[in-house]
Amino acid sequence: MLTIEHIASGSAGNAILVDDGESSLLFDAGLSYNQLRKRLLSKGYLLSDLSGILITHEHNDHCKAVEALLMTGRSVYMSRGTAEAKAYMPSMYKQLTSMKEYEIGSFNVKPLDVFHDAAEPMGFLFVSKNRPVKGVYIADTSEIPYKFNGVTHWIIECNYAEDILERNTHNEILKQRIRKSHMSFEGLKLFFQQMKEEGGLSETKQITLVHLSDSNSNEAKFIKELQQLTGVPVYAPRN
Ligand SMILES: [Zn+2]
Ligand SMILES: [Zn+2]
Secondary structure (H helix, E strand, C coil): CEEEEEECCCCCEEEEEEECCCEEECCCCCCHHHHHHHHHCCCCCCCCHHHEEECCCCHHHCCCHHHHHHHCCCCCCHHHEEEHHCCCCCCCCCCECCCCCEEECCCEECCCEECCCCCCCCEEEEEEECCEEEEEECCCCCCCCCCCCCCEEEEECCECHHHHHHHHCCCCHHHHHHHHHHHHHHHHHHHHHHHHHHCCCCCCCCCEEECCCCCCCCCHHHHHHHHHHHCEECCCCCC
């Protein structure tokens, strides 16, 4: 069993908590420290309950609370590139290297390189040591060039639909930037199609879509079509 708590999702801020019943991890902290503390509390968690806070990259919608978290002595994990981009002191954070494995609470976590306009952005594969849980958290990325098997829970960006972006955005430079740094609905569909054909969805229990664009996404369509394609429940929380 895995509990997934949506603390914040979208371009205004991202933070998501996973709890395997033994320990909990927070992925991203893109809201103010006070908001984060309050929203965690409303779900029954204290910051001191978290075994680790893992940050994908230096953009504010993912790391707004990080400075305060570091100052209060929390265990915050990130790549060296992310920390350097924010000038965090090396002694204050825990450095992650992609493709290495880290034991954090009852989880083994493996950072993955992702593709985004940031210094050293990462996604995370997390496996519970004691429960049948294997999860993927991938926020801002334009591509997922990895093969996975046995994943039970996907938490993954679905930022925009190509036709809506084309219709809404007339600034070519901005459009290119979005395409190069965020996951499209079409790209994600293709990814899950391939996963399905290769048997990579056989253990999947649920898919959570995160980081939907306010203006360029269609939540109902994303959920319906991905549910049809994968045959598992798809959620797209927003707050
Ligand atoms: Zn970003
Ligand atoms: Zn973002």
